Amino acid sequence: MNFERHILCIGAGYVGGPTMAVIANKCPQYKVTVVDINPDRIARWNSDELPIYEPGLEEIVKARRGKNLFFSTDVEKGIQECEIIFVSVNTPTKNFGAGAGMAADLQYWDKTARQIRECARSDKIIVEKSTLPVKTAQAMKRILTCEDNGIRFDVLSNPEFLAEGTAIRDLENPDRVLIGSSQTPNGLRARDVLVEIYANWVPRDRIITSNIWSSELSKLVANAFLAQRISSINSISALCEKADADIQEVARAVGTDSRVGSCFLNASVGFGGSCFKKDILNLVYLCRYYDLKEVADYWEGVIRINDYQKERFILKMLDALFNTLADKKVCLFGFAFKANTGDTRESPAIFVARRLLEERARVVITDPKALQNAMIDMEGESGDISYVEDPYAACEGCSAIAVMTEWQTYAGLDYERIYRSMVKPAFIFDGRNILDHQRLFEVGFNVFPVGKPGLTHF
Numbered sequence: 041m042n043f044e045r046h047i048l049c050i051g052a053g054y055v056g057g058p059t060m061a062v063i064a065n066k067c068p069q070y071k072v073t074v075v076d077i078n079p080d081r082i083a084r085w086n087s088d089e090l091p092i093y094e095p096g097l098e099e100i101v102k103a104r105r106g107k108n109l110f111f112s113t114d115v116e117k118g119i120q121e122c123e124i125i126f127v128s129v130n131t132p133t134k135n136f137g138a139g140a141g142m143a144a145d146l147q148y149w150d151k152t153a154r155q156i157r158e159c160a161r162s163d164k165i166i167v168e169k170s171t172l173p174v175k176t177a178q179a180m181k182r183i184l185t186c187e188d189n190g191i192r193f194d195v196l197s198n199p200e201f202l203a204e205g206t207a208i209r210d211l212e213n214p215d216r217v218l219i220g221s222s223q224t225p226n227g228l229r230a231r232d233v234l235v236e237i238y239a240n241w242v243p244r245d246r247i248i249t250s251n252i253w254s255s256e257l258s259k260l261v262a263n264a265f266l267a268q269r270i271s272s273i274n275s276i277s278a279l280c281e282k283a284d285a286d287i288q289e290v291a292r293a294v295g296t297d298s299r300v301g302s303c304f305l306n307a308s309v310g311f312g313g314s315c316f317k318k319d320i321l322n323l324v325y326l327c328r329y330y331d332l333k334e335v336a337d338y339w340e341g342v343i344r345i346n347d348y349q350k351e352r353f354i355l356k357m358l359d360a361l362f363n364t365l366a367d368k369k370v371c372l373f374g375f376a377f378k379a380n381t382g383d384t385r386e387s388p389a390i391f392v393a394r395r396l397l398e399e400r401a402r403v404v405i406t407d408p409k410a411l412q413n414a415m416i417d418m419e420g421e422s423g424d425i426s427y428v429e430d431p432y433a434a435c436e437g438c439s440a441i442a443v444m445t446e447w448q449t450y451a452g453l454d455y456e457r458i459y460r461s462m463v464k465p466a467f468i469f470d471g472r473n474i475l476d477h478q479r480l481f482e483v484g485f486n487v488f489p490v491g492k493p494g495l496t497h498f
Contacts, residue, residue, distance in 0.1 A: 043071035043108065045237070048122035050115060050152055052076035052085055054092055054207075054314065054383060055169055055200050056128035061100045062211040064109035066241040073110045075118045085111040093382040093409045096208035119159040124233065126198075127152055127180075128169040133318050142325035146176070153183040156193075163192040165230045168256070169200060177220075177252045194230035196221050197252045199259035204313065205380030217247045220255020227252075260323045264339055267316040269304040271345035277307035277491030278352060287491025288473060307491040309444060309471030310349040312377030312386040317343060350388050353442075353490075354395045357469055360488055360496075361440060365399035369438040369463070373431065374445020374472075375407040375414040382409035388471070389444040390417050397423035406434035408447060432458065440467040446474050459483050465497065 047063065049056045052074045064072040076082050084091040086105070090098055101109065112118065119125065129152050134145040149170060156166065166184070168177055177195045184193040197220035202210045217238045221231035235247055250258070273291055280287040287307040295302030311317075320339055327336035358365055377387035384390065389405075396403050402424040405414050411427050418425055428434035431450070435441060435458045443450060451474050459466055468480055470489045477487045481495040488494040 041108075043069060045070045045124060046122040047072045047124045047126070047237075048118040049074045049126040049128055049169070050076075050118070050156075051126075051128035051130070051170070052078070052081050052091070052111060053128065053130065054094075054204065055202065056126065057085060057090075057092060057101075058094055058097055058202070058207045059126070059128070059169065059200065059211060061097060061104065061109060062208065063237065064104040064107075065100045066212075067237065068104075068108055070237070071108050071110070072104075073112060073118050073122065075112050075115045077113065077115065079113050082111050082113050093380075094207050095205070095380055100208065115155065116159045119156055119164075120161050122164075123162065124165045124167065124237075125156060126167045126169045127156075131170045131318075133321055139325055142321040142328075149176070149180075150183070153180045157184050157187070160191050160193075164194075165233055166193055166195045167234060168195065168197045175253065176256060192226065194221075194226055195252070196227075196230055196234055197255035198234060199255060201259070201262060204383050205378055212241070214242060214246060217242055218250065218255050218258060219247065220250045220252035222252055260319045260326075263315050263319040264323050264342065266304050267311055267320055267346070268339075268342050270306075270308070270311045270316075271342045271349075273305045273307050274310065274349040274490075275345050277349075280307075280491040281493065284493050285491075290491075307473065308349075308388075308446075309353045309392070309490065310346045310388040312388050312390075313383065314385040317346070317386050350391045351395075353388075353469065353471055354392060354399075356488055357396075357440065357442065357467075358399065360467055360469075360486065360494070365396060365401040367400065367402065368440070369402040369404060370396055370440045370442060371404040371406065371431075371434045371438045373406060373441055373443045373450050374410075374447055375405050375417075376410035376445050376447075379446045379448065382413055384410050384413040384417050387417075387444070389414075392442060392444060392471075393418060393425070394421060397421055397425065402426075404428055404434045404438065406431045407445065408449060410445075432461070436461045437463060438466075439463045440469060442469045443471050443474065446472040448474070451475055455480055455483050455485070459485060 047070055049060045056074055060072045060074045081091050129148040131149055132145050134140050177197055181195045199218055219231055219234050221227040231249060238247055277287040291305040294300055295305050320342055324336045324340045372389055375384055375387060375389040376382055377384060393403050405427050415427055431453060465486055467486045473489050477489055477495060480487045486496045
């Protein structure tokens with residue numbers, strides 16, 4: 041088949057894989073290739089068991105794979121054959137050298153840029169899909185054009201705004217697609233090529249164009265604003281518990297104000313995921329670089345509140361269980377950072393599990409999709425820790441349950457059965473406020489929600 045365009049994505053992770061699958065599904069006239077240096081990951085993309093779980097993803101991949109969607113480890117061939125290259129490599133927080141703990145680690149991005157330059161034999165449009173610091177596109181342009189080899193590289197910024205668990209829906213019906221470009225004639229022509237791709241299914245009024253610096257910064261700011269709302273409501277949840285108020289009633293009252301809105305006002309044990317903390321720390325580092333101390337301190341406070349909420353959750357458990365967790369069995373309901381994903385990156389459950397082990401508790405972890413990642417995250421931790429897929433079996437002999445992920449399956453369990461299998465007095469700490477607390481209390485549990493008074497039998 042003769043394809044109208046050949047599109048490459050370097051990086052087959054949580055962003056690259058789903059994004060390319062949807063482009064291939066919406067644009068059968070394009071050939072889409074996803075490459076990665078990890079052969080095991082590519083093997084799984086070509087198998088019946090994909091490397092990531094995302095509702096709707098498996099059906100799309102199986103429908104398009106081998107037709108116009110391909111997964112490969114041959115990065116060099118992909119660069120040579122494709123005229124549009126999405127770069128979706130990992131950009132974790134740097135853990136060494138200058139900027140450690142805040143700045144983005146750009147080593148994989150840097151190596152990718154150099155590989156594109158070395159392998160390219162024709163003009164390329166390079167699309168930044170990874171979350172990157174402001175002015176990274178400029179750095180990429182300099183790497184690509186440092187040798188005059190007659191090849192033109194146009195660099196665009198096209199940040200992703202996906203929420204794990206709803207990524208396919210977000211890609212198929214996005215709030216907006218943001219494309220940043222240089223304002224030169226070549227830059228604008230490259231921008232229009234990318235606009236044309238998305239216009240196959242996204243209404244034109246949802247495709248926003250900007251200069252490249254605004255596009256790069258917008259991704260960081262969007263995640264910072266969302267995380268700020270979570271930290272704001274979590275900070276008030278601490279006050280609600282002291283003042284006998286109900287955080288859900290407060291959030292409902294505040295959220296009905298049209299100036300505020302109701303999104304991201306659910307109090308919880310804290311936010312996780314690959315983006316929020318990383319992007320805020322990146323923003324903090326950027327502000328400090330430009331000597332904006334007060335701005336940096338403000339955004340760093342969002343992270344501090346999130347850390348405080350997780351520690352507060354543990355201290356509440358310790359206090360309720362008579363100031364000792366030693367040798368008590370505690371079951372964590374969920375380990376993914378949110379429902380409908382197997383992703384555990386920066387999950388509050390990691391912090392809670394480690395703190396429980398520090399208190400010498402016996403930790404049992406159950407999760408419908410994230411047990412394998414939980415084992416990886418907890419590898420090397422000392423203490424009594426086990427992994428049980430069946431939540432009923434996981435609760436047997438436990439003193440407490442801590443709800444860490446808002447999987448709806450946990451709301452529908454038979455808690456009378458669970459209560460009978462537990463050590464008494466039995467406790468539930470609902471870190472996501474998804475359970476019927478009054479009903480649990482009537483069953484016999486001592487119940488401790490987030491941002492509400494506890495319900496206890498003593």
